[in-house]
Amino acid sequence: MQNQISITRPQAGYWRATFSNPPINLIDPDTIAELSDLVAELERDPDVKVIVFQSSDPDFFLAHYDVLADKARTAAMAPGPTGMHPWLDVLSRLSRAPVVSIAAIRGRARGAGSEFALACDIRFASEKAVLGQFEVGVGAVPGANPMARLGGLVGRGRAIEIVLGADDFSGALAERYGYVNRTLPDGDLDVFVDGFARRVAGFEKEALAEAKRFLDQVSLPDDALFPAALETFFRSVARPATRARMAALLEAGLQTRSAVELELGRHVVLTRT
Template sequence: MSAAQFDVSEVSPSYWRVTFGNGPVNLMDPDTVDQLGELVGRIENDPDLTVVVFRSETPGYFMAHWDFLADNSRVAAMQPGPTGLHPYLDNFVRLSRLPVATISEIRGRTRGAGSEFVLATDIRFASEQAVLGQFEVGVGAVPGGGPMARLGRLVGRGRALEILLGGDDVPAELAAAYGYVNRLVPDADIEQFTDAFARRIAAFDKVAVSGIKKLVDVATLPADEEFAPGLSAYFATAGRPEHRPFVKLLLGKGLQQPDGIETDLGTAIGQLRQDL
């Protein structure tokens, strides 16, 4: 049995705090997909829950990205979820449409799949230690978790393409200026700030909260059919033989390690590609 990656603290019947942890840099892997699906199901079926905060206690990392060493054949073989989409997408679509408010408390790096996760939550608060980005273009892949559908609605078409085609790190201050996150909160204050905001929502009537959210969802969320082409493009482009030596180079320089190239991944990938 795989280790639990999501630790749920039921602060009150209407407020949960969920802490993610998976290794030294909080990678997402096939077990994450399975466990997130189970968690989303729990949230969907709780009649009292009104708000959920997602956070990490791993220093420097919220959710780094997809695990390059994961068994992708296991992911490709997964059966569709309740929406009819692949479970990786199904989780994010259901997460974004939950009848509760979801908040990401971002205090570290969250790129690739991690960025796709926070984009599926309703509200994103970031400290100055946060770094976001979609670096997949740098390893020859199309992002698979929906940023092409979500980012443009948040930051506009030009900035979405800047993020997706540039593949660079987006520091917290710029992310807030662009609308990638809601606001920048000092790291010393963000936990208290997020908790206070969540408790405020938790004190309100769930029918009103879920009703407001549902109408905002209708007006602003991408249609479900916008997501599948991105994941198909990811499966078609990720891991191609011509890009494997570059990924091996990154792993040799500390990719997926807390103190290696992972710390400045967006910058490093751009420099290494230009040096080839």
């Protein structure tokens, strides 16, 4: 298995994780396994204080889940330490890990890519970022329950707009809604994120971890909300109408470096069965 995530350590207490899974940084079972191993390191390393997640591809942070991945393999993956499916497990443990996790979003983060970004503590975006939960547009229910996270971040009405509208959100609009913390000019993103991470890495680990723990208590959804959403996702993607809409998108160029992937919010509306 080729590694999809490379780790560098620019400074004591500061890690950078870079995604690279050509052609468009799809998430698949191997991505989940690597993330699980990485989160375990974050949980047990006494020195790491902050981790930045970024992409080697300027057009795709994490595109979405690989719809051609073996669904039986995905569904049958062994539960993680929380007892949940490993995708839910990774997201929950990352949110609660005693480190500050930052998604530096340049390019597209949709579907499971958006779910991953939402599980990070902080989201900083480039003006070229595009975020969205497109699943309802193809007849599916988002599997990791981003509804629970978005409701707390952006409010009920805007969460409904994001999830049920299934459209793309630019970096600027995502910032306005609270989907991301802030959006910066593309040329400024890396410098800003690096500066913030270095600042946090200079503080004491115990204070960071304990302050985050208290914030978690009042801001994170209960883990019990997540498994039912994933079960509903698996049922929804098995429906004939959903399979037909997905097949039409694949025929049009989904999962390739195509106009469909670049403007997926528009193409889920154009897809007809």
